Every structure is written in structure tokens, then in C-alpha cells.
Amino acid sequence: MKKITGVTLSTSLAVSLALPTAAGAQSSFSDISEDFWAKDAINQLEEADIITGYDNGEFRPNSDVTRGQAALMLSEALELDTEDVADPGFSDVASDDEKYDAIAAVAAEGIISGYDDEFKPNEPLTRAQMAKVLAEAYDLSGNGESNFTDISEDYWAYDYIDALAANDIATGDEDNAYRPGETTTRAQFATFIDNTMNDDSSEQEESEEPEMDEEIVSLLEDVVTKQQNVETYTVDGTVGINMELPLTDEELSEEEQELLEDSLNMEMDVRGAYQQDPMVTEMIIEQEIPQFDETVDSVSLATDEASYQYITDAALNGYPEEWQDKYIEMNYEDIFGEEAATDLFDMDEQQEIVDEVYDVLLESFGTEYFELQDSHEAIPEDVEYEQVLSFELSQEDLSEVMTIFEEEVLPKLEPILENPEAAPAINAVTSNIQSLDENGETIEDIGSEEDMEELLENLNLDNFEMHQAINADNHIVYDAGDVTVSYSDEQGEMSVGFDYGIASSNFNEDISFEYGLPESDEEIVTYDELMEWQEEQMEEIEEFEEIEE
Numbered sequence: 001m002k003k004i005t006g007v008t009l010s011t012s013l014a015v016s017l018a019l020p021t022a023a024g025a026q027s028s029f030s031d032i033s034e035d036f037w038a039k040d041a042i043n044q045l046e047e048a049d050i051i052t053g054y055d056n057g058e059f060r061p062n063s064d065v066t067r068g069q070a071a072l073m074l075s076e077a078l079e080l081d082t083e084d085v086a087d088p089g090f091s092d093v094a095s096d097d098e099k100y101d102a103i104a105a106v107a108a109e110g111i112i113s114g115y116d117d118e119f120k121p122n123e124p125l126t127r128a129q130m131a132k133v134l135a136e137a138y139d140l141s142g143n144g145e146s147n148f149t150d151i152s153e154d155y156w157a158y159d160y161i162d163a164l165a166a167n168d169i170a171t172g173d174e175d176n177a178y179r180p181g182e183t184t185t186r187a188q189f190a191t192f193i194d195n196t197m198n199d200d201s202s203e204q205e206e207s208e209e210p211e212m213d214e215e216i217v218s219l220l221e222d223v224v225t226k227q228q229n230v231e232t233y234t235v236d237g238t239v240g241i242n243m244e245l246p247l248t249d250e251e252l253s254e255e256e257q258e259l260l261e262d263s264l265n266m267e268m269d270v271r272g273a274y275q276q277d278p279m280v281t282e283m284i285i286e287q288e289i290p291q292f293d294e295t296v297d298s299v300s301l302a303t304d305e306a307s308y309q310y311i312t313d314a315a316l317n318g319y320p321e322e323w324q325d326k327y328i329e330m331n332y333e334d335i336f337g338e339e340a341a342t343d344l345f346d347m348d349e350q351q352e353i354v355d356e357v358y359d360v361l362l363e364s365f366g367t368e369y370f371e372l373q374d375s376h377e378a379i380p381e382d383v384e385y386e387q388v389l390s391f392e393l394s395q396e397d398l399s400e401v402m403t404i405f406e407e408e409v410l411p412k413l414e415p416i417l418e419n420p421e422a423a424p425a426i427n428a429v430t431s432n433i434q435s436l437d438e439n440g441e442t443i444e445d446i447g448s449e450e451d452m453e454e455l456l457e458n459l460n461l462d463n464f465e466m467h468q469a470i471n472a473d474n475h476i477v478y479d480a481g482d483v484t485v486s487y488s489d490e491q492g493e494m495s496v497g498f499d500y501g502i503a504s505s506n507f508n509e510d511i512s513f514e515y516g517l518p519e520s521d522e523e524i525v526t527y528d529e530l531m532e533w534q535e536e537q538m539e540e541i542e543e544f545e546e547i548e549e
Helices: 006-018 039-048 065-078 100-108 129-137 158-166 186-195 212-228 252-265 331-335 337-344 347-367 395-417 425-433 449-458 525-546
Strands: 232-244 265-275 281-290 294-302 308-310 327-332 370-373 387-391 459-470 477-488 492-505
Touching: 039 186, 065 100, 065 129, 065 186, 129 158, 212 347, 212 370, 212 387, 212 459, 232 252, 252 265, 327 331, 327 525, 331 525, 347 395, 395 459, 449 459, 449 477
Parallel strands: none
Antiparallel strands: 232 265, 232 492, 265 281, 281 294, 294 308, 308 327, 370 387, 387 459, 459 477, 477 492
16 A cells, blocks of 8 residues: 655645645646646646546536545545456445446445445545545554544544544544535546646655665775776585475475485585686586485586576586587577677676666665674684675564665666666676566566565564675675575475675685686587577487477
8 A cells, every 4th residue: 555654645635625726737627727726636637637628628626525536536546456356246336337446446445435335426525534534545643642622533535534634634623523524526536646646746755864884884885896907706606495395295205205305405515716807707616416416516607798508417417528618609699689799898897887786775674784893703714804894684574674675766767777877788698587487577576565565474584694704905805694485385395595605715716717718719609609509409308308299
């Protein structure tokens, strides 16, 4: 549900019920004159498709706003989901009624409820009902101090009216009476909604700034700068991935269960090296394959022009035998195009984007989830460091973090990611990972707000902690983390765990690469050759399936 601060609401309703607005554009409604006090609000809501008039071109501003009309306005103003809502079961609102979806939406949110099995859409909205609507829609609460002469504490709408009074939205008349049975006009209701939507022109309650520890902020900035400017370094450590699926022993044989557990629980040794100029990275993942009683090295390298996979075991990977000890080359220009390839590893541009994203994250989240410590048990005793910067999240933090990310971080990141100078590099990545489902929808179109809510309801953050040991030069010399997430639904519970411990050393020193880059074209399998080979494999699979049928 959309919410708004109490002070903003106070200002907006006071204006909507009492003050005229400045004159503006000519109204399209025949009964809204140039000097009508609510003309601007009505025009703006009409332009935003939040309100409509009658067939004869009138708005009828002084007519009472009905419960059905209020439902229409609020569903649009609050951007409620009116497509996938349950049938509210009101006998007086047919499914083909133009207000049906809006009424179902506000009823589902608890903003406007019905009378037994009726909604009474054509009845006017009383001041008591309006108090409930506003308090529910904008999550207002009272303080129990309202003392209207015609509202007792046991009156059904007392808490709602008290909420309006506590937020300086409602005051009594000369007799200090609230008059809960009186109605609200369409002009008053339209002006209220317009003012709440235009928060920028209203007096707002300042949002609480995130916690900001200046020592941590300064350290983070120094560490990021060091990481961006380091010329060389090496890494060495371990990575573990553990998964549990909702399978019972009865469904698999003992041998199959062991094989499954081995495939779902992996421990890998990692090592690698980085060089800034010319840019070369090498990463080697060493993994035991129990099924074959082998240890395999997965080797990847990258430059500013291409990435490479060194084939250490062609047979195990299913590649042609003649590819053994060769490099599969993925040339960025061939894959992403010339412009994207040029900008993909523009280090100055990357650093600028990283700085901007870093500022957004720090501004939105602050340092609340960070802690600076002298030591931590996750850091091995033989590592030399000055302090440890820890980042931890709990299950209780998850909802707040997701809300901040959706409402604050993403809107601020949009202009950064839409920067024309950054677009080629970003598009090179996003265009490669974006896919379509059977209906032609992109991945980003599939997930809805309801899907996200369901995910969060079933998701449990069992553990989320990261610890970075930082030396006197503000280099990260050891990076440790442990993340475990579980998910439960009607099919059972599954969990995914990820832990790592990576040491970094040899900063700005002479380094060597274990495998290194290919030295001649004879050592390279091109991207086109890889694609051709994959097509041949797919054709063989299709032919085999046809024979099976």
C-alpha cells in the first residue's frame, strides 16, 4: 500500500478542505470556471487519468463524492493493482461494472470495506468514512487526545478520526464538533488527492537520515580507491557451495543420493592474479570430481579485448580431443559490437560509475549494517592486518533493505545507468544476459510486486555476513563470507549456502601468471568455431531424439 507522511497529509487535506488554489490552465470540464478554487487540482488529476467527468462534459465539483468514485480515485492515486485482485463478493457491484476492479482493490487493501455483502457504491462518502479511508490508505495513527463534542471514544470511527486530528488534518467547527455524518464533495476529495500526490509542493516531514559512521565512511572510501588503483595483486583461497533440496531418501537409491549430495556440495580452491596495465586477470578454480576420482582446474583469463577459457581436460568437458590445452577465445567486439567492446573495459569510465553507485548505496543505506572491529574469528591467525570491516544482515533486516533498495536505490541508479557514456558497456552485459520466455516476455517483465511479496514471505535469510581484513595501507588482505538462504513452499524446503575465504597479497609487486595468455593463433579456438561445434552437438541430440521416438 502507498503511504505518505503525516505532515504532508495534514497540509494537503487542510488545503483541500479550506484554501483555494491558484489559477492555471483552462479546465476541460464545462462546469469548472477559470476562477474555481479547485480548478488546478481537478485539471491535474484529469491529465493523470485519475479522475473523469460525466458524459455531458461536467465534473460536478459540488456533488457528494460517492464510495464508488472514491474507490476509483484512490486506486489510481495509490497505484493499486486492479488486475489480479480477488472477487470482493459484493452483491451490488457486478463484475462488468466500471468500478469493479477499483472497488475490489481498495477492499483487498482494507481501505474501504463493505456492509455485509454490499459495498453501496452510489452512497456518498461521509466524513467518518473519509477518516477511515485516509487513515487506512496512508497508515495514520492517533494519540487518543481528540475531544470532539459529537465523537465518543466508543464511536466506531473514533480511532480514524483521532488519527486525522493527531496529524492536524481535521479540526472541529465553532462548537468543536466533527460532524461525522456530513458528506465530502468531489472537488474537496480531488484536491486532497492532488496535494498528496504533489509532495514536493507540500511541507514534508524530513525523512530520517541513515546511520552514518564517519570513520567507516572514510575507510570505505580509502579501500575503494586503493582497489581501483592497485597495479597488481594475487589471490588464494577457498569457496564452498552447499545446497539442500526437498528430496527424501525413498525417492533415490543410496548411490544416487550420494552422487546428488556430492554434486550439491562443492568445495573449491581458488587462486589467481591481476595486472592493471596491460589489463590481465587470471582465475583458477581447482575442484575435486568424486564421480571420476579426479581434480580439475577450471582456468579463465580476461584482457580488455577478450576473455579466454583454457581447456585443461577436453574429454571431461566434452570438447573435441584436438582442443586439449587450447584457449577458447571470446572476443568482445565479435560478441558485443565495436562500440561496446571499446568501452567495456574503459577503466576511467568504470571507476566513475563505481563511485556514483557507491555514493548512492552509502546515501541510502548508510553504515548501519557495518561494524569496524580490531579482529574477527573469520580471519585466519596468520593474516597480518590492522582492522576488520564486517557487514551483516539478519532476517529482520531483509524486508527493510529490499524496501529501501526498491524505493530509494533503484530510482537513483536509473540516471547513472542511463548515462550515454556508460550505456555501451552496460548494454554489452545486459543484452547478453537478457532472455525471453515462451510468451516473448523479458525476464524483468515476469516478476510482479505480488511475486516479490510471495518470495519474501517464503524466503529466510539464515545467515549473511562478510568480513574484510584491512592492512595499514588500506588493502583488503583477507575477504571472508558466509551466506545461507532457505526457501519454503508447498513442495518443501530448499537452502543454498555460499562461503568463502580469499587472501590477497603481492600488491603492486612483480607477479607471474600460471597459465598466461595464448602466444599464437594455433592455440586459440575462436568464438565462431565454438558456436559451430555447439550447433553440431544440438543437431546430433535432435537426431538421437528422433530415433528414440
